[in-house]
Amino acid sequence: MSVMSFLGAIGAAQKEAMDADERVIIIGEDVEANVYGTTGGGKTRQETGDFVQMYGRNRIRNTPISEEGIVGAAAGAAMTGLRPIVDLSYSSFLYMAMDQLVNQVAKNRYMFGGQASMPAVFRSAMFYGLNTGAHHSDRPYPMFMNVPGLKIMVPSTPSDAKGLLRTAIDMNDPVLTFEACILWGLKEEVRDDEYWIPFGVARTHREGTDVTIVAISSSVQEALAAANELAEEGISVEVVDPRTLVPLDKQAILTSVAKTGRLVVVEPAHRTCGAAGEIAALVAEEVFDSLKAPIVRLAAPDMQIPFSPALEKQMYPNKADIIAAVRRVTQNDKESSRLISVG
DSSP: OEEEEHHHHHHHHHHHHHHHOTTEEEEETTGGGTGGGTTTTTOOHHHHOOHHHHHOTTTEEEOOSOHHHHHHHHHHHHHTTOEEEEEEEEGGGGGGGHHIIIIIITTHHHHTTTSSOOOOEEEEEEOTTSOOOGGGOOOOHHHHHTSTTOEEEOOOSHHHHHHHHHHHHHOSSOEEEEEEGGGTTOEEEEOSSOOOOOTTOOEEEEOOSSEEEEEOTTHHHHHHHHHHHHHTTTOOEEEEEOSEEESOOHHHHHHHHHHHSOEEEEEEEESTTOHHHHHHHHHHHHSGGGOSSOOEEEEEOSSOOOSOHHHHTTTSOOHHHHHHHHHHHHHHHHHHHHHHHHO
16 A cells, blocks of 8 residues: 555556556647646656656657547547547546547447447546636536446545546546546555456445435545534434446445435536436435435536636535535434424
8 A cells, every 4th residue: 555646546547557558548738748647646757757768659649739639539549459548638628529529439339330449538637626717617527427428437536546547448438537636636545556446336435324425526525524523413424426427326326315314415516417416316216215305416506617716615515515404404303303302
C-alpha cells in the first residue's frame, strides 16, 4: 500500500496499463507536458520520468486543439487494434466532439454487427467549484447516460479511480470517465499491485439502518461528512457510491433502500434529467412499498454556473444540505416517538 492522491492513482493506472499492453496509447492536447498530471499522476517529470522517453512518441501523442478530430482519431485507432486513452481536459469540451462520440464511438460496434470493437477511454475533468465560469464548469455525465453504447464511471476515491480505470482500459467498449478535479488532491492508501474493479458494482462506504444516501462523485465525501455528524444525533446513515452510472448497480441501491426505508440522492449535476432523478425513479418503481418517507433529490439548480466564487459556492449540495434532508425524511419517526412518550 502507498498513500496516493486521486490524480496520482490515475497516473499509476495508466502507467500499469501501458507497461502491460503496448497497444495502450495516450493522446490529447499537450499530453507530453503532463498537463493536469495526464501521464505523471500529478507529479513532476523529475518524480515520474519522461513518459515520452519511456514509451516514445508513437504512444504519447500531442494533438491539435480539435476535440472532434481527437475523438475521431481515437475511434479509428480503437477500431484498428489500439487501445487509446484520450485526455479531453475539461468535461465541457466533450460537447465539441458530440457527433463523433454519439454517432461513431457509441454506435460503431452495433452498426458493424459486433465485428468492430471500440476499446477507448475518454478522460474528462469536471472543474466545478473552482470559479472557472460557465464554459468550463459543466458536469455532463447525465447527458451521456442517455446514449446507448457508452459506459460511464464517476470515481470518488483514489483507490476506486485506479481500479476502475484499469478495468476501463481493458474493456472493448468505450468508457467516459468523469473526474471531479476538486478530488484530485484527495489522498488515501492505495494498493501498489495491479487490480481491477468491475463496472456495475456499487461501494457501500458506510453501513446504516435509518436512511440511505446514494451519492455521486464528490458528493460522496460530503455525504460521509454528513453521516458522521448525524451519527452523533442517533441517526444511522448508509452511504452508497454507485462508482459507475452505466452500468448501474441497481440491486445494491434497492437492497439498501429496502433495509432503511428512506432515500436521499446527492449529485453535483443539474437537477432536471439528472442521475439522481433516474435513481429516484428506479426506487419508486421497484421498492415503493418499503419507503417510509418521500425520496429527496439534492442537485445543482438548473442554471448556468456563475463566475462569482460566492455565488458558485451555493450551487452544489454540501454537508449542511444533506444533513437537513436526512433530518427531514426522519422527522416523522421523531415526531411519532415524541407523541408516544408523551402519551
